[in-house]
Amino acid sequence: MDATFKIWETNRKLYLSLLENYSLEQLNKIPEGFSNNLAWNLGHIIVAQQGLVYRLSGLPTYVSDEMTNTYKNGTKPTGKTTQAEIDELKGLLFSLMEKTKEDYANGKFVTYTEYTTGTGFHLATTMEAMNFNNYHEAMHFGFMMNIRKFI
Template structure:
């Protein structure tokens, strides 16, 4: 993986893991009012989408179990879960493994064309492996901001219910 891409992957993932490490476990499955997903869902979604964009759209086999697609793909919600989701610790472990795996498997070929262009849910089309990876870093940042917002909102709500 080219140096600047590797550094960017490390930076974004370090930020994500820092927030994950400081997320109160009791907040992980709460869904703030007006939203449809939880903090756990957002962390799992980051992991799942990164895997999809790094491997699956490039025609390669992903490395996560099918549970990640069932629980964390776009359009899913904890309200629909019929199975126990991975713990935050399990998601963290997979994130660490994923970062190293991506750096090893994408040491070159970032400019390679995808087997077929990939258009994401919001209509943006990618045609190279590198383009998909760059977008995945942006996507991770968006969901990291959502997680931070959820934590602030949940802490505020908890503080307000503690008042006499």
Template structure:
């Protein structure tokens, strides 16, 4: 897969994620039904944080993430532990909408670069970026399941 195809795929997956959020309210974003470890708000913040963090930490690329987002949405965090200001649903949607273009601006021409440190034995920046598509799909599926559960 060439660079342009990978960025196109990232945008396609992101549009599917954003489509799942179209009818979600602030209240629904924070519902945590029995059997679920997190909420819609956590899952979408997590998608954003993990994509940036993997490329910064393992890829060694200058992809910035607000420290507050990392405190809230990094692996191992959960809404039950949140205190203080929490990003609104609109704020998170905007970050998700802008992220693919920002990543393209930062990473263009560098996808074949060797990663600063391999992630899951993925040796290049592009392979790490490609993994984030899978990761997003998993969490978008969880968002859909949370929405379906709330609709019942």
């Protein structure tokens, strides 16, 4: 488990470092040929982790339904994410990670509803979901690295 959390923490630090270099306008820009922006990718990884790890474990998430509905699979960015929303998402990068570590250490993850992701990964346990989450976040980080070249 230590490696899973270590990888996740490194991913999240990379996200924050990348985001710190762009203005709100740049974070909201959807470059030609792309379907989303930096802001949406940030929100998406946060709500995806909550869904994959918490919701499928039968636990309540720590994000609002509004946030989930804004950034879940199948949504598109509006290009109108506010600075307050960006700041909230940046804070959630680490507060939710710490909460997940705490909940894991306290044995809160007992059951899991099996799920097959859109990319074909079959998840049967919370641990598999946490490991897949690292893959998912790295994939979106790659998307963001590509987007940044065009903003």
